[in-house]
Amino acid sequence: MEQINSYLRRLPTWVVYLGGAIPAALLLYGAFFGGLGPDPVKGLERPLGEWGLRFLIASLAVTPLLRVGLRLLKFRRALGLLGFFYILAHFMVWIGLDMGLLWTQIAQDLVKRPYIIVGFAGFLMLLPLAITSNDGVIRRMGGRAWRRLHKLAYPAILAGAVHFLMIGKVYTTEALIYLGLVGVLLVVRLIPQRKRQLQTA
Template structure:
């Protein structure tokens, strides 16, 4: 039985683009991005974060920072593979949420874990390599967040702005390395995050060529057609069907 959606000529990508372009799409995504923070706060309030709630809060916020960063990096490959151009609207928002959760991660560590003991914090940064790597990634995210506005794009210029924001992959790799060095022994989860980040970087460096050229704005596949040959002088033009095809092609 034929698919009724296909029979009606409805492009699912057009529906997805329309949904993502609606006025409610960004508020809905914004609200969803706050769910992990609200859930962690609720667990802390109800005493369900375990014996070390501060440490669990630090871990949870850091993990969500890495997740949002990888999701933001995955939007471009998803847009290229699916043709849903509306995904690009949320790349900046998700990147800023990665910076937000990284800030919560660092603030919880400084304020609730170390109680603003700057001497102890500095010793941790110097003595523990995973903290040094994490701080490096956070500094990169800070620079990217500070230059994420349209005004900064104009000030820096498109070429310099793009060169700076390619460092987001360095921040992602630093976050994954921070996670790997933090856990004890070789565990599966940190390695999975690292492989995802490396895969996204490889896709960005060597994107998959689908063999068809996609319109980045409409998300539709454009097909190159050969222009019809012009009639010779004094020769009547060849007959054509209303769609421009030749009768010889249909025979």
Template structure:
């Protein structure tokens, strides 16, 4: 089963993730326009899709521990997640608050769930900027890997933002938070096992 999955993955070009991501974004926008409150629906759905894609990106590493190799798709998934989160942020600024800068600044300094979400977005920016071979070469593999560890706290902050948005906590929001927290803990435990033991 795992061999079949890996063989199928090898035949699928990584660029199909970009095509699928852009198509999903277009569909999300189109579907939101048919609702009574397009801005709110679009803002919510873009953020949700972005969080889901980022969680899927984080799953690629633990899947490798069990023999499933989807590493070739990780960069594309991460960038598509960042695209959705960027569109979510722009929707909030342009459509929800209509570039009313005083309200935007107030939200960014006084509303906790907005602050957490903005910090998550800011943390994703250097990851997106350095998601190319040239930056890996420029930073060096060790520094690049250390920087990209930010994907975990950034996605966790995104999950916390999602939880804080709802006035009533839902099973969906709890599952997102638990998924990211579980992935972060699993990665930390794996790193400790690989670390050399003191003599």
């Protein structure tokens, strides 16, 4: 494990951003050259959201992996931001290409369709996290306030997994795996913290 950590310490963060951009580049290539199937909008919209969820789950896994000796803390911000930008792109494709900027219909869907309500709630929770994910804001907020705000990541990622599960008319194995991963990571992340708080009290 120490060898892996030694390699990770030398790996620059921009490599994560570069690697994270590859799925978006492939999707854009497919959009321009007809590789997204018979419904290119859905072929673009759904994978963008799914990649966003994957990166967010990866960011959530950083702390549990630290407990087994794998040090990925320097990449957590990059993973979280990649997740946010994919979710943002997913949202923009939905309102722009899928809904055609028909704001009345968009507003109706936002209040009538449960899976859209859940997904939009998760997106709104991610917004302040993305806005405050730079060193200058962290210094102005103070570490304690910043960490308290960024606990919104937990319900936001859970909302994303539930949104993905609810999209299909039937529950797919893939969607259940994502939800299960989020559930396990949240339990591992939060329960030991709760125990420490009780011991301190």
